[in-house]
Amino acid sequence: MNEARLVIFDLDGTLLNTIADLAAAANAALQANHFPVRTQAECQRFVGNGINKLLERALPQGHKTPQDVANMRPAFFAYYDEHLTDQTRPYPGVKELLVKLQAGGVKLAVASNKYQSATRRLIKHFFPEISFAAVLGQRDDVPVKPDPAIVEEILWASGAQKQNVLYVGDSDVDMQTAHNAGVRVCAVTWGFRSREELMSYKPDFMTDTPAEIADMVD
Known part of the structure; x- marks a missing residue:
């Protein structure tokens, strides 16, 4: 990139x-x-x-x-x-990954189908040290993922070009969103879907640990 x-x-x-x-x-x-x-x-x-x-x-x-x-x-x-924060926690290694990417000059963003107010509250609560270029959740006037509208909005806000973007997600919805937006995608195996299901969507990368994502960006 x-x-x-x-x-x-x-x-x-x-x-x-x-x-x-x-x-x-x-x-x-x-x-x-x-x-x-x-x-x-x-x-x-x-x-x-x-x-x-x-x-x-x-x-x-x-x-x-x-x-x-x-x-x-x-x-x-x-x-x-x-x-919303009673039992919710960051996955192991996620905070360290975000800090490393930010220190390396990589822009960061969040694209969620969770409603906007909860998305922003969770990010502010768990990652206060990270300056995201955009934190976008579900809003009434924007189609939900896998529609690529949310990715297009983030690209506009960040000034990044599609060839310099990596989308990271854990579900079929995320794989489809990235494909629809025309950006590379990394499937993570620690989330809510199985490795086999994720593989069927042919992600560009797949990882079992957050640390590996830094190498994909470099």
């Missing part, structure tokens, strides 16, 4: 292990609406496409309707906004 190197990170399952708090919020919403709760393993399969899709997937058969999802949203947000 040349000047204006940029690494775009997914959030959930890539920078932060958020699944316990997401599952707790989903179950709080299910209980508030008198539906059976889900296991954390089930919720891990439900995440990746935004909160509405998480809630739709968590609902039982026969109740996956727009109205049922809308009914679930207030309880989900009320719980998650109060508890």
